[in-house]
Amino acid sequence: MPLFPEIKEDFSLHSFNTFHIDSIARYFTEVNSIENLKEFIASGKLNENPFLVLGGGSNLLFTGNFKGIVVHIINKGIEIINRTDDSVIVKAAAGENWHEFVTYCVNQGFGGLENLSLIPGNVGSCPIQNIGAYGVEVKDSILSVEAIDIQSGELLAFSKEECRFGYRDSIFKRDLKGKFAICSVTFELKLNPVVHLEYGAIKQELSAMEIGNPTIADISKAVCAIRHSKLPDPKLLGNAGSFFKNPTVNQKIAEKLTETFPRIVSYPLGNEKVKLAAGWLIEQCGWKGFRDGDAGVHENQSLVLVNYGNATGSNILTLAHRIQNSVYERFGVKLEMEVNVI
Numbered sequence: 001m002p003l004f005p006e007i008k009e010d011f012s013l014h015s016f017n018t019f020h021i022d023s024i025a026r027y028f029t030e031v032n033s034i035e036n037l038k039e040f041i042a043s044g045k046l047n048e049n050p051f052l053v054l055g056g057g058s059n060l061l062f063t064g065n066f067k068g069i070v071v072h073i074i075n076k077g078i079e080i081i082n083r084t085d086d087s088v089i090v091k092a093a094a095g096e097n098w099h100e101f102v103t104y105c106v107n108q109g110f111g112g113l114e115n116l117s118l119i120p121g122n123v124g125s126c127p128i129q130n131i132g133a134y135g136v137e138v139k140d141s142i143l144s145v146e147a148i149d150i151q152s153g154e155l156l157a158f159s160k161e162e163c164r165f166g167y168r169d170s171i172f173k174r175d176l177k178g179k180f181a182i183c184s185v186t187f188e189l190k191l192n193p194v195v196h197l198e199y200g201a202i203k204q205e206l207s208a209m210e211i212g213n214p215t216i217a218d219i220s221k222a223v224c225a226i227r228h229s230k231l232p233d234p235k236l237l238g239n240a241g242s243f244f245k246n247p248t249v250n251q252k253i254a255e256k257l258t259e260t261f262p263r264i265v266s267y268p269l270g271n272e273k274v275k276l277a278a279g280w281l282i283e284q285c286g287w288k289g290f291r292d293g294d295a296g297v298h299e300n301q302s303l304v305l306v307n308y309g310n311a312t313g314s315n316i317l318t319l320a321h322r323i324q325n326s327v328y329e330r331f332g333v334k335l336e337m338e339v340n341v342i
């Protein structure tokens with residue numbers, strides 16, 4: 001009797017990662033429910049092979065073929081758990097597309113996620129690196145995360161505090177890396193939303209749209225317009241968004257850097273720490289628009305590495321290392337990769 005769910009062999013991941021790297025998975029399977037995943041874990045297949053839990057593939061770089069099992073999470077469903085006068089609790093399955101879920105919330109008048117419109121990927125991955133954009137992080141709207149222990153098959157709920165969210169960081173990227181498959185995320189959203197306009201570009205976009213008193217739908221529209229103008233569409237040009245995180249340094253180091261490089265772009269974090277714009281550091285090292293074969297640095301946004309067609313994951317990684325080295329040599333600042341290198 002065939003094992004359920006079906007396992008495909010020597011499966012191309014080309015259309016399952018936004019870098020469009022032509023990596024072959026030895027085994028590939030899709031799970032469309034928690035029961036399905038539990039059944040798969042009980043089969044013992046995941047203990048016999050290295051495995052990778054895959055969502056939308058928009059924050060991954062495959063540097064070779066994957067010699068184990070790729071488990072693609074595709075469970076669907078959005079459920080309203082509770083509603084009060086001020087807020088609504090919504091649970092979304094991991095396999096829901098992130099932007100479609102944000103659009104659903106915006107259309108229902110549920111506020112909190114509108115600044116995160118158009119981020120590629122799935123709901124199940126949003127807690128992993130605590131996705132953020134335009135002045136908002138998803139942690140601000142997350143109530144809890146439900147995940148299955150890959151070893152035991154046990155389904156556990158993690159409170160927001162237990163997720164230990166940070167900038168592009170959570171427990172799922174650290175202590176629990178590769179140990180859990182996230183099955184659903186529960187959000188607490190606002191019915192009388194407070195709009196977040198701190199990010200300068202949003203205000204500019206809204207004023208260009210001649211909107212003075214924006215709704216969450218207006219914010220979502222403005223964010224989509226900004227993203228379309230700044231970031232490459234992965235359907236047209238392979239990429240995984242920002243390849244590196246914006247580095248955080250001590251205030252004293254930031255002051256020294258500012259003396260030497262008065263135009264450095266920095267954001268005080270308020271705790272003697274300062275965040276630096278990695279895109280600026282990379283551009284100053286001359287990388288903006290650089291291309292070596294099919295691996296390159298985007299011409300409008302130096303933080304985004306791109307695949308012009310046939311780059312391998314190793315080509316992209318080699319370029320990433322060259323960028324890290326040159327930024328370190330010039331500024332003494334280490335760039336940490338945001339993208340998950342497999």
Ligand code: FAD
Binds near residue numbers: 056
């Ligand atoms: P994947 O790439 O499939 O997986 C990412 C990691 O999570 C992998 O380690 C994977 O093993 C793990 N994983 C995936 N699903 C699960 C699960 N259910 N359970 C356990 N582990 C899992 N990110 C931002 O934060 N802000 C941005 O503004 C932003 N802009 C982007 C723009 C572009 C054009 C692109 C291509 C990417 C951008 N990103 C951004 C990065 C990316 O969209 C996010 O990190 C997104 O959350 C990744 O989702 P995914 O489903 O594609 O994850």
Ligand code: EPU
Binds near residue numbers: 230277302
């Ligand atoms: N900059 C340059 N040159 C560049 C790129 C940027 O000088 O080539 C400078 C500009 O001065 C700009 C500043 O850097 O004002 C910041 O740039 P931008 O507003 O584009 O944001 P970012 O810091 O490069 C971050 C996130 C993005 C997120 C945007 C919007 C990280 C690592 N990246 O980019 O997230 O969409 O802000 O909030 O924090 C992602 O994580 O994949 C991602 C795309």
